[in-house]
Amino acid sequence: MSTLVTDPTGRPDAPAEPQVRDRADVRRQVKLVVVLALLVAVEIWFKLEITDPEVSHLLKGPRSAENQPVFFDGSYVSWGAVAITAVALLLAVLNRYPRGAGGVLLAVLVGASFYGSFLMWAYADSALPIAITNPLGGTLLVATYLVLGALAGVVCERAGVVNIAIEGQFIMAAFFASVFCSLAVASLGGLPLFWTPVVGMVGGALAGVLVAALLGFFALRYQVDQVVVGVVLVTFGYGLTSFLRGQIPGDQAARLNRPYQLENVEIPGLADIPYIGQAMFNQTLLVYLMYLAIPGVWFLLFQTRWGLRVRSVGEHPKAADTVGIDVIRVRWQALLLGGVLAGLGGSAFTLSTGAFTSQMSAGLGFIALAAVIMGRWHPIYAALAAIAFAFLRNLRDQLSILDEKVPGELISMLPYLATIIAVAGLVGRVRAPAASGQHYSKGD
Known part of the structure; x- marks a missing residue:
């Protein structure tokens, strides 16, 4: 039905011109x-x-x-x-x-x-x-790394810090989670074996915080370019873990790289749901932490005063400083919280597989960054994007035995190809936090 406009005398005029599409x-x-x-x-x-x-x-x-x-x-x-x-x-x-x-x-x-x-x-x-x-179980295993890494990226960038170092946090956390858990298994005889992976999770979280502290030290204190520092820390993480692993004597290597794997904990009732129950509710502690981290980060960012401060320093730090918010302190807090999340994600590499190997993160930290962009810097959307990438990664493993129809090389590159296509073409116009990657000091 055409929309009519009326002249000052009240008589209907000609139909309005159609609106021009953007x-x-x-x-x-x-x-x-x-x-x-x-x-x-x-x-x-x-x-x-x-x-x-x-x-x-x-x-x-x-x-x-x-x-x-x-x-x-x-x-x-x-x-x-x-x-x-x-x-x-x-x-x-x-x-x-x-x-x-x-x-x-x-x-x-x-x-x-x-x-x-x-x-x-x-x-x-x-x-x-x-x-x-059923692809759900394998997808959730990979999603544990990606979702926690993506949430770390969201928290940091919402505060105005670009955390390129997620990959470095992953590999450092994987190494120290293995060492801490292995030492707990070997030394703490009175500690129940079920809880020794928790010691590994603590070690992984501390390693993630260490890398985050290095990023904050150079990027926030000395205002070095955040992207450059992040790339350097990724190289530092790979180099340090390879060096430390090579320095461990042969007779000690096995003892320090034998973490007790996380056991599955079944949730009664929910685990009996057909098709999805066993995959979703008979999982490890880290998977359940991932479930809680998604709404938890959303609540922190959008339902608390601290989250409002984080978002304000990421959008307009000068205005936040004007009303009395310590911009640098808030950015430090967000950066360290992101380190905890990324460290827990990295610890899943060794606590799920049972041993540390060099370069085992295999670029998943950068895929987590892609999930941040695809999720438009929102914790729930970023988590969904990370789960989608995890699904593609699991699909590669699921179809690896079907070389007769699908070339193995194509299957191996599928997650990374999907990442490039999604970030380059399907996300559309996205706007990062206005002050993301920008330095700030008192008086700017």
Whole structure:
């Protein structure tokens, strides 16, 4: 129905001219149409390439021996994925693609549909009797590192400090968590074995705080460029852990690198939920800490006076200083809290695998930084982005035995390729905290 305007005499005039669309909105629509059209084409190709659509799954998880593979016709999943993505494509063509939470939910649904279509193609017609396994458990294991690292990045950047050193905090925390836990196992005979990994977690948190303190010392006290200091600290972390590991005598190396792995703790009732219960609620202490850290950081940043101060010094430090907020002190506090979070994430590397190896963080600290950008410096959105990257990383491990259809090299680069695409093209225009990376001193 046309909108009418009225002249001063009260008579209806001609219909109002249509509102001119913003160029950014037009570009957004074009991107959506192109991406969704490609997804539809690929999903159709996946379906047409399948000869025998029968596949099997073990999605209920390793609960008991009665969990036998379930065979089903994958055509329903393949064509259902095409239908869902086609509906999203139609909405994008008509410029009716929802925004906000609705758009996020639809994007998640389209992504899940594409994932299902891909799995049907990857597992169908296989010469090996391989069943689709539940990816949630492996995803949460990797998400522990990424989510805690992303939350560390969010806290620091909200205060105006760019923490490029998350990768260095990861590798330092992994090393010292192994040493602390191994010493606890060897020396503290009266300490129950179940709690010895907690000693390792303390060691990892202290290592993360140490790297954060070095970053604050150079970046906040002497106002050295934060990005440069962060890169140097990453190199420092790798070099120091390799040096210390090489200095340990051979007869002591095994004793200092034999941490007691975290045991799974099952939550009664919740662990019995079909499909997701065992994966989500029969996990280690660090995974449960990750669950609590996401709402905890959100509450600190957006529901407390301290969080308001953090956000104020990250947006306008001079205005914050004017009302009596100690900008440098608040930035130090945020930086050290980020060190604790990143240190706990790094300790998960060794406390989950049982040993420290050089370069075991494998660039995940930089992927955590990418999750910060994708999450628009919001703790919940950054955590969701980190979980998405963890899912892709787990997918690489899950499909590593299917080289006959998917090249192993492509699977290995999948998480990093997705990171580049997401940060470069799909995030859109994002605005970091206004004072992020900017130095401040009293009187500026």
